[in-house]
Amino acid sequence: MDSLLGPxxxxxxxxFERSPINFTKNIACPLILFQGDEDKIVPxxxxxxxFEEVRAKGLPVAYLxxxxxxxxxxxxxxxxxxLDAELYFYSQIFGFITADKxxxxxxxxxxxxxx
Numbered sequence: 001m002d003s004l005l006g007p008x009x010x011x012x013x014x015x016f017e018r019s020p021i022n023f024t025k026n027i028a029c030p031l032i033l034f035q036g037d038e039d040k041i042v043p044x045x046x047x048x049x050x051f052e053e054v055r056a057k058g059l060p061v062a063y064l065x066x067x068x069x070x071x072x073x074x075x076x077x078x079x080x081x082x083l084d085a086e087l088y089f090y091s092q093i094f095g096f097i098t099a100d101k102x103x104x105x106x107x108x109x110x111x112x113x114x115x
Contacts, residue, residue: 021046024053030060032089032105034082036069060110062089 005014016022031054035047047063054061064085066078073079081103088102092110 030093032062035065037067039071041071055108058109060107062105062107
């Protein structure tokens with residue numbers, strides 16, 4: 001992280017400013033989160049907290065956890081699933097039909113908003 005942001009704690013303010021977890025109050029649109037359970041850059045607890053906070057706001061939100069993945073996904077099947085899940089999420093939020101059948105993703109607060 002030193003090469004990206006600077007050494008901690010000297011650059012503590014930069015770390016704070018670049019961490020989305022500190023700005024969940026600004027989220028005002030649907031969100032899908034993808035998390036590797038071995039991610040050392042974004043801890044599981046932060047992505048889970050972000051999910052919970054967006055869900056509490058009543059916004060459509062989805063969360064997928066990928067076992068054995070880190071910050072950037074490496075396994076082909078997980079890369080495909082994340083891309084398919086993203087497309088499915090968009091199709092539901094924007095109301096279009098995908099050309100191929102895609103495994104659904106549970107979207108919290110979405111069906112509640114649809115009546």
